[in-house]
Amino acid sequence: MSTPADDLATVVEGLHLDDARRHIFLCVGGGKCAPVEASEAAWDFLKRRLRELKLVDVEGGVLRTKAGCLRVCREGPVGLVYPEGVWYRDCTPANLERIIQEHLIGGRPVEALTIAVGPLAD
Ligand code: FES
Helix, strand or coil: CCCHHHHHHHHHHHHCCCCCCEEEEEECCCCCCCCHHHHHHHHHHHHHHHHHCCCCCCCCCEEEEEECCCCCCCCCCCEEEECCCEEECCCCHHHHHHHHHHHHHCCCCCHHHEEEECCCCC
16 A cells, blocks of 8 residues: 555656756746746747657656746746756747757756846855
8 A cells, every 4th residue: 555655755756856957947927027828838838848858757857847926027938947046038939949958958058048147055
């Protein structure tokens, strides 16, 4: 018989929470930083591309989280990538493709879209 702890461990393992290479947060915040339709299209694109590129639910993959608001509230959709702590503006599908290829995969933040860099303290 499985226990809640077993179930939790299974989820952690399935999502590869402990061995992802990066985590991207994308604001879909109700029209403040970008029109709702644009934010939803960006989120749908991000999810689809990460899956197409086989970066989801794999060792060394990319975690993605839909955020309600990242408190920037302008020039969005706003994105944020850890562990580097790079904040991005204008996360349209075309710009997300650059962020995916250059930063999430390549490890080089996209300076042209960066609004701030704030890695968390060790
Ligand atoms: S609504 Fe997108 S950052 Fe606040």
